[in-house]
Amino acid sequence: VNIYEDKNAYFIDSPFKRTPRPGHRDYLGHVSATLEEMNHRELVLGTHSRSGQQWDIWEAVYSPVGPDGYPMRIWDKRTGEINHKVAEYWREHYDLGYILRRDWKTLGPKLQGKIHIYCGDMDNYYLNDAVYLVEEFLKQTKNPFYGGEVDYGDRAEHCWNGDHERPNHLSRLRYHQMYVDKILSRIEKSAPPGADLTSWRY
Template sequence: PRVEEQFRAIGEPWARTLSGGSTGGWESLAWQVFYPDMFNGVWTFCPDPVDFRYFQLVNIYEDDNAFHPNSTWKTSAVRPWQRGTDDQVRFSQRDASHLESVLGSRGRSGDQMDIFMSVYGPVGDDGYPKLLYDKRTGEIDKSIVEYWRDNYDLRHILARDWETLGPKLVGKLHFFMGDTDTYFLEEATRLMEAFLEQTTDPYYEGSFDWGVRQPHCYSGMPEFPGQTSYQRVLPRMLEHILETAPVGADVTSWR
């Protein structure tokens, strides 16, 4: 409402679209999913984990420890957290977690994992976010996993509520992801794609744009030198708005 009060805007759901990258990509997708009647489409770039079976590389439902996979013989901190497009690992999950512990306790580092835990997790008795896992040992707190799943695992929410959400989201969900994402976000996006592609009654009618050997923040391949991501998606947004505008809507005076 604030934007539409201050700027020249139509102010109707059919004319509102969303976009964002990385954490903003997750947020824009979440807004579309949580408020399907308020927005008319999302073009999300490299969103943060959209399926917590791949919370980066951690399966919060099955793994016991964030620092290493379940294994009867390998319990060293081997789980990567950041890589280059040549797959060279720059940080491990443990490295990133220990750094955040130095920057601030109780989820107050202001860095990425604490941001996730502050948003997705419940509030503890001490008033601070309950952390998904112990930053020192990596042990996952299974008592809060269900809360994460039911409130913020977007793929789970879509699957659970597709009967009611699906009809409101047809043609509205569009994803861009590099297949060598710096933070391994492509794995969760693949699970989202697998779910959406098998939807029926209705079929989702959205899209996935995969960048081959592209890192984090992939937003589609440039059509000419210097083209920005929004120069690519704004025409698609406009086309979608014109195709879905209600009969009698003003689709000319503002163009």
């Protein structure tokens, strides 16, 4: 859902019909729940963003505090109507893709070589769509070029971490094996002149 341009989170805009927006899928694209169903479940579990579930958690983190002392809703939990004032607050404070674009002049030198994004191209919650947008920006960065990586797992679902050989439930057990070499490479490239790069390696 595009919270900045869409009017309703639960239905895809159309002049002729209301198409429910999918919320959860498997690696074959089979939809098991719509956004409306997922959010109505949260509303049953707890009002005022207190369900402890995914969408409410995002509101609890990203939203400003409302007049009632609770996080302001990004959309009406019952109808799906998006609150674009809240969306603008999210964009200015928490939308990493937007913030990278807005502040690359100052953030770029600090983040060069440090951005590594891994995502399954069949993420259960469609998070790969947001990664595509960030990747488009990163590929055209200059002064400096971002110098990191964006990688996708073929038919990989949520929480894919860059392992092209093992399923998620196994690759999660070997983060150190996957990233130690990358960390060492980063240390070598960014170490100040005269830094000790050998005595601690064994």
